[in-house]
Structures are given as C-alpha cells and as structure tokens.
Amino acid sequence: VNNVRRSVPTWWPPLFGLMVVVAIIAAIQGLLVAGVLNRYIVPLPTEVMAAIPRLFLEEDIFARFLTTLEECLIAFVLVAMIGIALGALLYRLQLLRAAVESSIAAFASAPIVLMYPLFLVVFGRATRTVVIIGLIAGLPPVILKTVEGLATTRRVLIDVGRSFNLSQLQLFAKILFPAALPTIFVGLRLGLIFALINIIGVEFLINFGGLGQIINDLAERYDIAGTYAAILFVVAISMLFFAVTEWIERWLRSHT
Amino acid sequence: MVEVAHLSRGLVPWPGRLAWLRVALVALVAAAWEVVARSGLLYRDVVPSLLAIMQALAVVLATPSFYGHLAVTAGEVAASLVLGGGFGIAIGLALGVSRFLSQAFEHFLYWLGPTPKIILFPILIMWCGVGPASKIGMGAISAFFPIVLSVASGLRAIDPVLVRVGRSFNAGWWQMVAKIYLPAMRVPILNGIRLGFGVALIGTLLAETKLSNAGIGFLVMNAYSLFNMPAMYAMLIVLFTLAIAVNELLGTLIGPRALVAPSKNANRQRGSP
Numbered sequence: 001v002n003n004v005r006r007s008v009p010t011w012w013p014p015l016f017g018l019m020v021v022v023a024i025i026a027a028i029q030g031l032l033v034a035g036v037l038n039r040y041i042v043p044l045p046t047e048v049m050a051a052i053p054r055l056f057l058e059e060d061i062f063a064r065f066l067t068t069l070e071e072c073l074i075a076f077v078l079v080a081m082i083g084i085a086l087g088a089l090l091y092r093l094q095l096l097r098a099a100v101e102s103s104i105a106a107f108a109s110a111p112i113v114l115m116y117p118l119f120l121v122v123f124g125r126a127t128r129t130v131v132i133i134g135l136i137a138g139l140p141p142v143i144l145k146t147v148e149g150l151a152t153t154r155r156v157l158i159d160v161g162r163s164f165n166l167s168q169l170q171l172f173a174k175i176l177f178p179a180a181l182p183t184i185f186v187g188l189r190l191g192l193i194f195a196l197i198n199i200i201g202v203e204f205l206i207n208f209g210g211l212g213q214i215i216n217d218l219a220e221r222y223d224i225a226g227t228y229a230a231i232l233f234v235v236a237i238s239m240l241f242f243a244v245t246e247w248i249e250r251w252l253r254s255h256t
Numbered sequence: 257m258v259e260v261a262h263l264s265r266g267l268v269p270w271p272g273r274l275a276w277l278r279v280a281l282v283a284l285v286a287a288a289w290e291v292v293a294r295s296g297l298l299y300r301d302v303v304p305s306l307l308a309i310m311q312a313l314a315v316v317l318a319t320p321s322f323y324g325h326l327a328v329t330a331g332e333v334a335a336s337l338v339l340g341g342g343f344g345i346a347i348g349l350a351l352g353v354s355r356f357l358s359q360a361f362e363h364f365l366y367w368l369g370p371t372p373k374i375i376l377f378p379i380l381i382m383w384c385g386v387g388p389a390s391k392i393g394m395g396a397i398s399a400f401f402p403i404v405l406s407v408a409s410g411l412r413a414i415d416p417v418l419v420r421v422g423r424s425f426n427a428g429w430w431q432m433v434a435k436i437y438l439p440a441m442r443v444p445i446l447n448g449i450r451l452g453f454g455v456a457l458i459g460t461l462l463a464e465t466k467l468s469n470a471g472i473g474f475l476v477m478n479a480y481s482l483f484n485m486p487a488m489y490a491m492l493i494v495l496f497t498l499a500i501a502v503n504e505l506l507g508t509l510i511g512p513r514a515l516v517a518p519s520k521n522a523n524r525q526r527g528s529p
Contacts, residue, residue, distance in 0.1 A: 095273065099277045200372040201372045216378070235371050242370050
C-alpha cells in the first residue's frame with residue numbers, strides 16, 4: 001500500500017517496536033513507583049522478572065511444562081491419526097462429505113470446551129480428560145483441511161497415476177497424499193494450536209496438570225508477581241509452539 | 257467452488273439423497289445415544305435418555321430466570337465484541353495502512369494470538385473485580401486478535417486497481433472510503449467479527465464457569481455441582497444452537513463466496529509475505 005518509505009532499513013521497524021514495548025514497561029515501573037498505579041494489582045516489572053527464577057526453583061515450572069508438553073504430544077498424535085483418517089474417509093465418500101462437512105465446520109465454531117464438566121464426570125479429573133478435550137478441539141481443522149487438500153489435488157497428477165495403472169491404495173500413497181500434504185499440514189498446525197489452547201485452558205479451569213494449574217495456584221495464593229511471571233512463561237511457550245510449527249511448515253513446503 | 261466441481265464428478269447426489277442421508281445420520285446418532293443411555297454402560301446420570309434431556313430443555317426454556325442469565329451472557333459477549341472489535345478494527349486499519357507500524361508491531365500480535373487467553377483471567381479479576389467487567393475484558397481480549405489481524409491483512413489485500421479507479425474518478429476522501437475501501441473491507445471485517453464472536457463467546461463463558469454469579473456459564477457450573485446432567489445438556493444445546501445460528505447469520509452476511517469451510521485460519525495467515 002505504502003511504497004513511499006522504501007528507504008527505511010529493515011532492522012529499524014522491529015527495533016522500534018521492541019523499544020516501544022520496553023518504554024511501556026519502564027513507564028509502568030515509573031507509575032507504580034510514583035504510586036499512580038496500584039501495586040497490589042500490577043506488580044513492579046522488576047518484581048516479575050525476579051519471580052521467574054523462583055518459578056523454576058520453587059514451583060518446578062519446568063516439570064509443569066513437561067506435563068503440558070506430554071499432554072499436547074499425545075493429543076497431537078491422536079489428532080493427526082484420527083483427523084487424517086477421517087478426512088481421507090470423507091474424501092472417498094463424497095456423499096457423506098456433502099452431508100457432514102458443514103456440520104464439522106459448525107461444530108468447530110461451537111464452544112465445545114464448555115462441555116468440560118461433562119468430561120470431568122465421564123473421565124474423571126485426570127490427564128486423559130485434558131488430552132481428550134485437546135483432541136476434540138484439534139480435530140475439525142485437520143479433518144477439513146485433509147479433505148480440502150485431497151480434493152484439490154491436480155487432475156493431471158491423478159491421471160498420471162491412472163496411466164501407470166496404480167491401485168487405489170498406491171494412488172493414495174504415491175499421488176494424493178503427497179500432493180495434499182502441504183494443505184494437511186496447515187490443518188495440523190491449526191489443530192495443534194487449538195489443542196494447546198484448550199489443554200492449558202482446561203488445566204487452568206479444573207486446576208489440574210501442568211502450566212494451566214500453576215497460574216491458578218499462584219493466583220489463589222495471591223502471589224501477584226508470580227502469577228504475572230507464570231503468564232509470561234505460558235505466553236513464551238505458545239510463541240515457541242507457534243514459531244516451531246511455522247518453521248516445520250515452511251520446511252515441509254520447500255521440501256515437497 | 258471446489259466442492260461443486262468435485263461433486264459433479266462420480267456419483268452425482270441429487271438433493272433428496274443428501275437430505276435423507278442427513279436425516280439418517282441424525283437418527284443414527286440419536287439411536288446410539290439412546291442405546292448407551294438405556295444400557296447403563298456409562299453411568300445412567302452422565303448419559304441421560306433423550307427424553308430426560310428434552311424434558312429438561314422444556315423446563316429450562318420455561319424458567320424465566322434462565323432468560324435473565326442468558327441476557328447477562330449475551331450482554332457481556334456483545335460488550336466484549338464492541339470493545340475488542342472497536343480496538344481491533346482501529347488498530348487493524350492503522351497496521352494495514354502503515355508498512356512501518358505493521359513491521360514494528362504486527363509480529364507481537366501473531367505471537368500473542370495463539371496464547372490461551374483464559375490464563376489472563378486472574379489478572380482481569382484483580383483489575384476489574386469478579387463481576388461482569390472481568391468477563392467482558394476476557395471476551396474483548398479474545399475477540400481483539402482475530403479481528404485486528406483480519407482487518408490488517410484485508411486492507412493490504414485490496415486490489416490496487418480499485419484504488420486507482422477511485423483516484424481516476426477524482427473521488428474525494430470520503431467518497432474513497434465509502435465507495436472503495438468500505439465495500440472492499442466488508443468481507444475481511446465481517447470475517448474477523450465472525451471469528452471474534454466465536455472466541456469472545458468461549459472466553460466469556462469460560463470466565464463465567466471459573467468465577468461468577470450470573471450468566472449461562474454460571475448456570476452450567478451450578479447444574480454440574482448439583483449433578484443435574486439433563487439440565488446441563490439442555491443448556492449446552494441452547495447455547496450451541498445460538499452460537500451456530502449467530503455464526504451462520506454472520507456467514508450469510510459475508511456471502512457464499514467467502515464461506516470457505518474452516519476460515520479460522522484466516523487470522524493466522526500472513527497478509528503479506
């Protein structure tokens with residue numbers, strides 16, 4: 001849109017953004033010290049920083065992280081297996097696809113996570129409850145993107161496979177699946193992020209498990225600096241997840 | 257688009273067959289539910305018979321106070337959409353217009369977007385108290401991200417030809433906004449609001465289930481603690497129906513062309529490389 005300012009060096013805008021964030025944090029510190037903001041609501045940024053080592057030493061946040069990571073990995077493997085299988089099934093059964101595709105999209109927009117009390121009753125307050133909620137949250141994008149990827153495979157590729165007399169299974173394994181992989185991966189990435197969001201959310205809500213629970217714990221102990229520090233930690237983890245999946249997706253795209 | 261092209265190949269299902277299949281699927285799910293409910297395979301109370309759920313639905317819908325709670329939740333979601341949407345559209349427009357601002361700040365939004373917003377709830381309670389304000393804050397923060405990213409990338413995606421056409425007609429500032437930018441922005445803004453509505457609803461309701469004394473989230477938790485499962489199902493049915501209806505309504509406003517199935521990813525796709 002704006003090609004007036006092409007002369008700005010590329011490092012300057014991100015640096016400017018970072019400087020603004022630092023300035024805002026410094027301003028908050030100043031306002032707190034001056035007594036304009038209430039220190040019982042907003043802790044000093046320096047206190048939050050000081051609380052981070054405490055999270056590692058006293059709260060064992062790394063073990064919490066591993067718990068959440070494990071839940072995510074189990075949910076993710078299940079999401080990938082079930083989601084891709086269901087997507088391939090819907091691709092084969094076009095009539096079924098026409099009947100349920102919009103329902104799956106609607107399902108994805110309904111607040112399923114609100115059903116967590118139900119899962120508590122059925123599965124108990126246990127890891128499997130958290131994993132199953134993550135699974136349900138992550139499935140719709142994977143199913144929909146798998147169908148989309150398979151359905152948009154170029155006709156030419158399929159015809160090439162047919163001309164080599166490939167069996168249905170070979171056609172799927174050698175032509176359709178590889179061609180759909182980039183699209184499927186978009187779905188997997190969304191599915192993983194949805195699963196992570198819901199897993200941490202449910203941990204927080206039912207006060208059980210990994211990173212979600214620690215925030216709840218610290219907030220209930222009214223450890224304000226600790227709560228903020230733990231939230232920063234979770235934000236960092238989400239950013240990491242986002243960056244890693246994006247990196248894998250880019251790698252996959254350039255290698256397929 | 258793709259779907260239609262695809263259906264035309266192979267077995268052409270005429271509408272009647274599709275409708276029958278849908279009816280059959282719903283009947284199948286209902287029958288399976290009823291079998292599980294009657295068999296006692298799962299605890300009877302967890303999977304109540306459909307009859308019990310329908311009765312509870314009737315009771316819930318006939319209770320006047322239910323509508324009060326519904327109004328509380330609806331008000332919170334509406335307020336959070338106005339708040340989060342207002343900020344989202346304003347900041348999204350700024351990011352879309354200015355390359356510099358976009359390069360300086362947009363990556364923060366992409367990073368914070370996938371964070372589970374519910375973890376901010378303890379802070380919101382400290383800031384806004386335990387009343388509706390903290391739920392509105394929760395919903396507003398949730399709605400902000402998909403809306404701001406959708407608006408920013410939508411503005412960048414406007415066909416430059418349209419802008420040049422406007423200029424060549426010597427359109428004034430207001431004419432450019434009304435005739436070129438707004439019509440071109442209708443779909444991304446509505447799409448953002450549609451995504452924002454979904455996450456605002458979830459944010460508000462989850463906050464209500466965690467700590468509140470009014471709203472549907474509160475009622476659901478109340479039914480859960482009394483172990484009144486049919487009532488809980490009934491309320492979830494009402495809620496899901498409303499959520500899907502609003503979603504569909506926004507979808508129709510957007511128009512069939514933009515209704516590609518999981519448009520949730522729209523908020524995560526980068527507008528420009």
